[in-house]
Amino acid sequence: MKAILTTLALMGTATLALAQGKATVMEDVNHVVDNTPDSIAKALMSRPTPGSTRREGKPVLFLIGNSTMRNGTRGDGSNGQWGWGYYAPKYFDYSQISVENQALGGMSTRTFYTKLWPDIRQAIQPGDWVIVSIGHNDGGPIDEGRARSVLSGTGQDSVVVTIKETGVRETVYTYGGYMRRYIADIRARGAHPVLMSLTPRNAYDPQTCRIVRKPQGAWLQTIADEQNVPYIDLNEISGAKLDRFGPWKEAYHFYKDNIHTSKFGAELNARSAAEGIAACKHEGILELQQMLTNVEPQQVPVERRKGKPVVFITGDSTVKNEDRDDDSMWGWGAVAEQVFNTKKITVANCAKAGRSTRTYLNEGRWDQVYNSLQPGDFVLIQFGHNDIGPIEKDRMRGVIPGVQEEPKVYKMEKTGDYELVYCFGFYLKKFIMDVREKGATPIIVSLTPRNEWKDGRIERRNDTYGRWYRQVCQETQTELVDLHNLTADALEQTCHSKEEAAPYYKRDHTHTSKRGAMLNAQNVAKGLKANHSPLAKYLK
8 A cells, every 4th residue: 555655646637427417526736746655554653642632621722634734754854844733832822722733644635534533533522622724635536546536616516436446435525525524523522623724835826926825725714604613824824925035935945845844834834823823803713812822923122213223233152252341252242332323223232152053043043133123224144153063963053064055854963853954055045035035134244263373374264154155145145244354364464373362362262352352343344334335324
């Protein structure tokens, strides 16, 4: 059976001759082979036993879907693809409700109902909630192979088929017909059904220049109105976000194909689902809304004044450090107000010691900056010192060197988690594109030089990071302040060795003293002026 599943791809429109006429099997528009056709027996070992997350007196939220909700046999991102159900629990208060992802890759509305739904239905108790969001795999053969196709639309049509491989006779219903059955079963158990449309796929409509919207959304709306159940249009909420991103950013929300999401896409869909629930006006969802959490995007706590932009500074310990007294390590962002005119612009130092481009993003720090941006703001982006280290061990903060290299899945030694890691250039480009998306101006700042000398010259990294900065800035037409060489030049004018440059550093060859931080801040200003940067008019 597994061999059959592995070789069968999604097919196009099939037409069945019925005694009463013809019924059209739902056309599959994805033209994508499902990447997770694992045997049900194997996958069930990784999916939670239905109802196993229940805690005494607390309801369970069951998630019903396919590989866009739970990807791979284990659903742990080991293939670089993630389903949004993995991130859904972060939006619900665990003290009030548990979230149980019962989705499985390769399932259609029909095959989920016949193969997996009976056990889940038995586990549902009064007061539980069930989100049904499934339909990507509803095309293809109706009576052979995966035999997972359903009939189009919301009508009462049905057809009896005999599966060629097994000889099993089965009544196949319309998409809407299966939804009515899910709803009736959920209500019979005293629980609350919620219908949710499908995740969008990576496909632009050339006529509208928008992400293609799936037809199941309109069908679900019809059934939701008919059955008086809450409806969340996930397809539209996420699709509208992807529409705003543009082709490059939209594309990396998917991985390997045009339907399965990367971590970026899965997290986007999980947030969209939570936002959709929060915004739903149906009175039947009020109780679930009260169990939501973390829906409001986090922002940088910065004071806004009308007509006064903000310059956000991102980076590592060379930008923000102890910054306490004359004997501590300092980052240049801590003294940035010495070079910027704070009557005209607000300085927000958002850097964090020890962070690389990757960890700054993974920890949600970049998202806080992104969520805070307004048109007219500026973002100084300086990373590199911590991007060199190991990728999957020690501090797990390294990135793939270079600019054009493909991402790769790594297993983290300490946690056992999987992560799709990108190259240095990707992270820089993401930051740049995110800033521009919000109407703000990105400026790349090269990493500060280390206090390492040879033959009277300070170490420079122009063949690695310097080259990568320039490649990214050239590709994206982004301003580069070459702090690395500006400060190196300044130090070589007065120093000829590590010992002579020591007053500019504190405790090691990377972190600066207050004097060194001030030198770097002055060179940032110098670089902005030399570039005739739009940010230069806000300098003292």
